[in-house]
Amino acid sequence: MSAATLPAAAGRWRMPPAIVLALGWILLMVAVAILADLISPTHYATQNLRARLQPPLGWGGTWAYPLGTDAIGRDMLSRLIYGIRFSILIAVLGTLIGAVVGTILGIVAAARRGWVEEGIMMMVDVQAAIPFIILALAVLAFFGNSFVLFVIIVGLDGWERYARLARGLVLSAQESGYAVAIRTLGAGPVRTYAGHILPNIASALVVQMTLNFPGTILLETSLSFLGLGIQPPLTSLGLLLGSGRSLLLNAWWIAVLPGLVIFLTTLSMSLFGDWLRDRLDPMLAD
C-alpha cells in the first residue's frame, strides 16, 4: 500500500469540494502557525490601553486593528495568529508523543504476548473506560501545571487507540511471511519490528493521527478555556476564548473569533481524516 500523497491524477484521489476546502483551511492554519512572526502586525502581548475593546472591521472598527482589541488593548489579529501557532504546535507535538508512546506499547504487546500483553491491554481498557479529560485534569491538579507536563498530557489523549491499532496490525504482520522470513534470515527483533513491520503499518498509524488530531486540539483548547491549560503570558486559542467569556455582552469578538477558528480547524481535520481513512484503508472504516 503506498503512502498517502496529495491528490494525483488517479480518480481514487479526487477530492470532493468539501474536502478541498477542509484541506485548504488546514494548510492555511499550518502556514499561519509557521509564519506567525512574519505576518503578525504586533506581538501578541503588546498592550495599548487607549485602544481597548475596539470592535473588528465591519462592526465599527479600523484597519489598525482589523479584528478588534481586547480588554487591555491587545490586537486580536496578532493574538489570534499566535494563538493558532501555540495551539497547533501543542497539538502536533502532543499527537506525535501520543502516537509514539501508543505505538511502542502496541508493538511491545504484540511482540511479547503473555503477561506483558495482558497488562498493556488492560491499561488500554482502563483508559478507554474513562474520559481522558478527567484524567488529564487529575494529573494536572496533582502534579502542577508545567508547560512540558501539559504538552505530554495533551499528547497522551488517545494513546490507547494507537496501542490497540498497532497491536492488531503487528499481530497480523507477524503472521505474514516476511516477518517470519526476516527472522529466519537472522534478523534481530529491532530490525524486524522497526525496519520491516513498522513501515508496513505506518500508513494506518498516520491515518489514526489525523483522526485523533481534532480531539487533541479540543482537549488543549478546553483545558485552556477552563484556565487549567496554557497559562499567561503564553497564549492559545482556548485561552483567548476563555478570556472573552466574561466580556461576551460588550465584546463578543474576543470569544467568538477564536471559537470560530477552533471550530473550523477541528471540522476540517475531521472531514479530512475521515476521507483519508476511507481512501487508504477500507479495513479501518467503521
Added chain:
Amino acid sequence: MLTLLLVKTFRALLTVLLCVTVVFVVLRLSGDPAETLLPENTPPATVAEYRARWGLDAPLPEQYLRYLAAVAQGDLGRSFADNRDALGVVMERVPATLQLGGATFALAVLLGVPLGIVAALRRNTAVDRAVMGFAVFGFSTPHFFLGILMILLFAMQLRWLPSSGSETWQHMVMPVLTLGTAAAGTLARFTRTAMLEVMGQPFLRTAHGKGATAAYALRRHALPNAAIPVVTVVGFQIGGLIGGALVTETVFAWPGVGRLLVSAVSGRDLAVVQAIVLLVAATMVTANYLVDLAYGLLDPRIRDARR
C-alpha cells in the same frame, strides 16, 4: 450464558480495581497524602488519626490495602474549601449533573435516532444530506463554542433564556441543547449506518416477500437489529457527555460535578479531585458493563455462540 456474565463482571471489577490503583499511585507520587488530602489547618490529632487509618507509615502493600478499604468505605479525604468530607461534597452535586445528563441523553436519543432512521429511509436525497450535514456540524462543534454562541443569541440578543444558574427549567434549555446536539449528531449518523446495513439484508426482503408491509418490517425486523450498534454508541456517548459536562457546566454556571471538578483543580482541592475521578471511573465502568450486557442480550448470535 452464565459464564459470560461472570467473565464480564470480573473484568468490570478488575477495571475498577485498576483505576483505584492508578489513583493510589498518583496520590503517592505527588506527595504525602496526609498533606495532599487534608486542609492545612487540620488539628494534628486529626491528622494523626488519618495517618493511622490510612496506614501512611506502614509498608507500601499495607498502605495499598488500607487505601482500598478507605475507598470502599467512602473515606476519600476532606475538601479544602469547606473542610467537609470530600465524597459528600461531590455527591451533593451529582443530582444536578444527572439532571443535565439525563435530559441530554433523552434529547440525543429522541432527536438523533429518528433523524438517523429518516435519513436511512430517504437515503441519498436532500433530506439525507441535510440530516448528515447537521450531524457532522453537531459533533464537530466544540461545546464551549456552541455554548457561547447560544448565550450570545438566546440570552443576549433575543433575551429568551437566562445565561447561567439553575433555578428554572429555562436554565436547562441551553446547556442541554449544547451537550445534546453533538450526541444527537453522532447517534443520527450511527443509526443511519446501522439501518442501512440492516435494510440491505436478505431477511428483510424475505419478510417483504411474505407480504409484510414496510412499517411492519421496520418495526419487527429492522429496528431491533439496528438497536445493537446504537446501544454501543450510546455507551460511548456517556463518556463524551461526562467530558462535555465539564465545559458546559462551566460556561452556563450549572452547579454540577463538572464545575466542581474545575474549581477543585484550580484550587488544588485534591481530595475532591480524587473523589470525582474515582466516582467517574466507577460510573463509566458500570455504564460500559451494562451496555455490554445489553449488547449480549440483544444479539442472539452473541448469546448463543458462547454456550
Added chain:
Amino acid sequence: MADHLLEAEAVGRSFLLRRRTPFARRRLLHAVTGVSLSVGVGETVGLVGESGSGKSTFGRVAAGILPASAGSVRFAGAPLAPLRDTAARRRQASRLQLVFQDTLGALNPRLPIGRQVREVLDIHNLHPRPERMDRAAAALEEVGIGRALLARYPHEISGGQRQRVVIARALIAGPELLVCDEPVSALDVSVQAQVVALLQALRRERGLACLFISHDLRVVRQVCDRVAVMYLGTIVEQAPRASLYATPLHPYTQALLAAVPVDDPRLRRPRTLLMGEPPSPLDPPDGCRFHPRCPRAVPRCAAEAPAPRELAPGHVVACHLAAAPC
C-alpha cells in the same frame, strides 16, 4: 561414518488448539510424532507426504523456527539455537536457511528485491558496505534474475522470478543446509522445471545439503539422493532414491507411486488402491496409523504400531508386513 549435518531424533511437535468453551479441555494436535531423519553434508533428502502429513511442520522444526515438543534436532553437532537468542540465531542463519512456499508472503511488499537480498549481508555484516549491493546483484544474477530487475517490487515480478529471489536471498550468506518447503509447488510446470534445474545446479556448485519437502514425487525424484515418506506425522519409509522408486516396501509408498503417471504405458506395476480418506491428525488411529486405509492390513496392524526396520541397505520401513525385496 561421517557426522551428519542435520540430525533429527524422535522429533515430535504438537499444537494446543483454542478452547471452544472456557471450560473445555484444550485438545492437542500431534502434527509430528517420533520422526528421526538426518541429512549429510552435500546430501539432498526429500520428505514427501500428503497435506496434513506434518512435513511442513517438521521442516520448520528442522530449520529451527519452531521449537520441537519432543525429541531433538542437532545441526553441525550442536543443538539448534533457541528462538530468543538473537546472536546465536544469526550465526546459525548463516549456515542453515529456509526457502518458503509462499514467495509473495516471504518478501516485504514495500522493498525492492535488490535491497531485500542485500539486507542479508547487512544482517550478517558480510563484505564491506559499499560492495554489498553489487554482491546482491551478483547473487540475483546467479539465479537468473538480471540487474534490470533489482529495483522491482515483489508484486511486479512473476512467481517463478520471486522464487528465484527467495532462493538467492537464502543462499547469499553461503549456508551449508537449505530446508526447502514446497519450493516449486505454486509454480507452473514449465517454471517448475527451470527452478528445479537451478536448484540442482546450485547444489552441485556449492555442495549444498538440502531437505526438500514436497508432495510431488516426480520433482523429488529429480532432485534428491534419499527420500523419506511421511504419513500422519510419522515416517513410514526411508530409502536411497533408486531403491525407493524401484522397490517401495510400504503400502502407502506403493500407493503413492502407483498414482503417479509414468511415461511408458506398457510398464506393469502392482495395482495398489488407497481406501478411505486421510484421517485427522487430531485423532490418529491406534496401532499403525495407516491401517484404516491399507489394503493389506491385518489385526496386528490395528493393535501395534510398527517399529522401523532396515530391510535393505539404507532402506528403512515401518510396517509389520513389509519384507525385504528379493
